[in-house]
Amino acid sequence: MIEYIAIIITAIFVNNIVFAQFLGICPFIGVSKNLDSAIGMGAAVTFVMAVATCVTWILQYFVLVPLGLAYIQTILFILVIAVLVQMLEIIIRKISPSLYAALGVFLPLITTNCAVLGVAIIVTQKDFSLLQSIVYAVSTAIGFTMALTIFAGIRTQLALYDIPRPMRGVPAALLVAGLLAMAFMGFSGIKIG
């Protein structure tokens, strides 16, 4: 049990996917302009990351490793993720139009979100079991959502201030992200288990 708590705390706070591992920066800078879209994007990423990690883990250990094809991991994983995102889009549209209305716009963007492919590869490098992998994927996505939400809140405030012209937009956002990354470094002393 303590092992799972360690995975959750590490993935959310200590090794936050945005501030410590530098994955998923494009949606982090692009989508975090207001709170609603930040939460929508976070929910869509959580969903896709959990399903994608589960499917790629099964493929890795039941297809690639037994057949000795581990070297085509990158090609297979990106294809699986692209197909999966398409399928999820179709399924959600059929089953729950309201959920589709909330997440729909974000789904196509997720294929090129490097955090999804990154997590799928990281869990195979760390030799996690299937359950550990899913816990890791979900908590990483929660960490991503948290980073996105905090950042969106700060950016709505930031829009009210008079910032020097060349610093407006992305440069100011990056400086704020730098300060947040400093704050998150405070978690790096935590050790569990």
Place this chain on the structure above:
Amino acid sequence: MKALNIIYNGLVKQNPTFVLILGMCPTLGTTSSALTGLSMGLATLFVLICSNVAISALKNFVPDKVRIPAFIIIIASFVTVLQMVMQAWLPALYGALGIFIPLIVVNCILLGRAESFASKNGVIASACDGIGIGLGFTCALTVIGALREFLGTGCIFGAHIYPESYGSLLFVLAPGAFIVLGFLIAIFNRLTNKA
């Protein structure tokens, strides 16, 4: 002359890091020193030239509806080639760049150039575009890496410039990446008078 124009366009006018602001993850994640930044840039340059050439050569055979998946497979194949070459001959560098080598597949610069340039232009023009954009990315990563290494440890490419104890370790760690890139984009905006 036209080839030089395309290269200049990628290097300065449409610099992927400072102007288009694409491919942020490797830009921030692999620039803790000038050497890792330079090697990540060269790795991306290699994949970008190969994928641009292959995509522009195959553009008439790929049906329009499945072009994006086809582009992704072409890019992923070259990334796999790069991974195998690096594992065989440069294992230390492969270890240092880690997850960011397989993640070249989802670097938006590659798919962006495939869609907006290589799928519309000839093989030689696409190769030049790959060289220009790739060099722009490499230069940006090397500058960021050199600056972080200089501010953090007092070295550039491992050569000491001032004593290490005066450096601020912050710039080698995660926050330094965001802060250095933020200021560099602001300076680039000021110099090109975009804002």
